[in-house]
Amino acid sequence: MTWMLDSVYDRNKEAPYTFYLPNHQMLELLQAGEFVKLIFLFDEENEQFIGERMWVEIVERKGDNFKGLLRNIPSYITELSYGQEIQFTYEHICDTKREDPEASKWNYYMDTQIVMTRDALEKRSFNLMLKDEPNEENHLGWIFFSGSEPEGYTGHIENYQVVSLGAALNMDDSFLAFVDDEPFSAYERDSKTGKLNKVIDYDWG
Known part of the structure; x- marks a missing residue:
């Protein structure tokens, strides 16, 4: 067979x-x-x-x-x-x-979008999350970073990719607890505990 x-x-x-x-x-x-x-x-x-x-x-x-x-x-x-x-x-x-x-539920995971750097996608790991104002329907406004992108990397649009929410959840679903936070929210992963913590004083400039 x-x-x-x-x-x-x-x-x-x-x-x-x-x-x-x-x-x-x-x-x-x-x-x-x-x-x-x-x-x-x-x-x-x-x-x-x-x-x-x-x-x-x-x-x-x-x-x-x-x-x-x-x-x-x-x-x-x-x-x-x-x-x-x-x-x-x-x-x-x-x-x-x-x-x-x-x-x-499945449609939400597949149709809802976020943005990830290609570095985060390749490493299948994100350690910094920023939420901006969404500019498209079905887009949450989140941008995920590996946190170890090379200098100057994040300044080039070709280094980002739109992915489904589900694709990011497959990597780590702990952020579901705050996925609906208001724009201009920031979270960073604690290197010791692995937990994503909210950054109150993030420098958006």
């Missing part, structure tokens, strides 16, 4: 705010005749394609175990074919056609 089903739980652990995980109570309502989306991975190293997301129609369910029929034509995994029987569990379901009551 050259393919395997991916674990959405493992994916979500790696990126808890950007890899969507269907509401479990909603999954418990699934029954025969409904469609779910699964991630089919290559079971061998492949430099071009990691896998494919495809719809499967549920034909049988016994508790947490499902049997379904593939309802997409695979583009790359030649050992899979339309109508093929697939056995899976909750762990493999990355989407459904049901309306998810928690969808708005």
Whole structure:
């Protein structure tokens, strides 16, 4: 076999705010005749394609175990074919056609934006946060810095990148406690405790 089903739980652990995980109570309502989306991975190293997301129609369910029929034509995994029987569990379901009551939470994480320096993105770490007046819809006004940008680095716009709020939360979600602070708020990470502390007298000049 050259393919395997991916674990959405493992994916979500790696990126808890950007890899969507269907509401479990909603999954418990699934029954025969409904469609779910699964991630089919290559079971061998492949430099071009990691896998494919495809719809499967549920034909049988016994508790947490499902049997379904593939309802997409695979583009790359030649050992899979339309109508093929697939056995899976909750762990493999990355989407459904049901309306998810928690969808708005995921939309907020993905659609809301902040700015990070490319240095912070590369290091996957931020130690200084400044909140300015947001100038675009869905933008919070936050700018995140690694705190170790080279001299003159922050003066060039090409050294910044707009990212989703969820991408920053994947790195450190402790700032959710004050994400809605008013503009001209500043926080700096304590190098000893790792905690983000508010800077009362930050020099905005």
